[in-house]
Amino acid sequence: MSLWSFPLFKKGHMTETVVRNAVCLACGCVCDDIDVHTAANRVARAERACELGAAWFAAHDSHVAQPTALVDGAPAPLEDALRVAAQHLRAAHFPLVFGLGQASTEAQRAAVALAETIGGAIEGHTALTHGPTRIAAQLVGEVGASLGEVRNRADVLLFWGTNPAESHPRHFERYSADAVGKFVPNGRAGRTVLAVDVRETPTTAASDHAFLIRPNSDFEALTVLRALLRGAPMRASAVAETGLSVERLRELLEHLKRARYAAVFLGTGLTGTRGKHMNAAAVFQLVADLNAVTKCVALPMRDHGNEMGTDQVLSWTGGHPLALDLSKGTPRSFPGEFSAVDLLRRGDVDAALIVGDAPWAPLPRPAVERLKRIPTVVIDSRVGPLSRAAKVHLTAAVAGISSGGTAYRMDRVPLALRPALVSPHPSAETVLERLRALAVG
Ligand code: SF4
Incomplete structure (x- = not known):
């Protein structure tokens, strides 16, 4: 107890x-x-x-029924499975560690230590969601805030390429549109909610003003907004590609300029489309420019539970949130060169360790196929398709359900997990530490 x-x-x-x-x-x-x-x-x-x-x-239950471990698809004692897994990872010339979006921060830190020991590359789920946002932040910087600050102060909210009404159902209630804040005592009535998207969504329906732009025109729309903010003359033909008129874009900008405190939430609908990191950079630059007029902050809408934790841990330990190569004794980061998907697609890695819930689902098919051809070790709470195809599967307790530790909220606030169940399986952190000890020895 x-x-x-x-x-x-x-x-x-x-x-x-x-x-x-x-x-x-x-x-x-x-x-x-x-x-x-x-x-x-x-x-x-x-x-x-x-x-x-x-x-x-x-x-999730305590996963009592799950096998402790599998080797070549057959149940095996934990010690044997750990030894086989460590042998494969140690024998590899360039192994990859990937996943970690649902792992605790402590497990993520143990994964970095293991990747360093075996001389591999490591990347988290962020690569598949907000990788472009992290690259953009490194390029142009970002003006951020905690969700508590947004709750207490933001009177204008802009959701761009994100649909929290469906993907983050309590965001409105706890942090944004509907929340009652210290300086926004009237809650929803005291906030203006804006939404930019390429189609109508429950979030555009819940907003006060929705702006539907053409697919893949985010960068153009953001650039026009920056130009209008600087007072540049704008021809109708210059904005035609966005699907919005100059007047509509000016209206959007005026809402932001009139705010006492504006918060812009950017989602994967923006970072996953044409322009990618340049779209996110354009948001950060617009937000920075708006600070000459009023207070304005930008927050990426992070998807997985502790996706932000991976960014934090990789940044503390290796100096970069993405695509970290630890094979040369000093950390190097080159998105594209050392990104998990690219390494797999090109066949550059000869072993892989995957940590977390179904991380292969959004991976492109060539990357998944490569995983099936190289020795792969999977640490997960359940035996899934990849575990069955893997050399070794190791069952771990679920962070937040049956194992503790810390997780980072999307605004980088760390929170202590309070597991409610007791698992017969070790935590992912323990499994990773034991793998490292065996890989060293
Ligand atoms: S963290 Fe859980 S409870 Fe909160 S909005 Fe997301 S899914 Fe819902």
């Missing part, structure tokens, strides 16, 4: 336990106010969790 959990009542022979203020890792909001009720070592109810969060808690 931990400090934050206690038995609630007895139902027949079954004691229900509640863990207060548990942390949900189903999306980048990382809500830390969930009361998790458990019975018979299963999550019975996750109070205050949204539909996505409730499904995440419900999807």
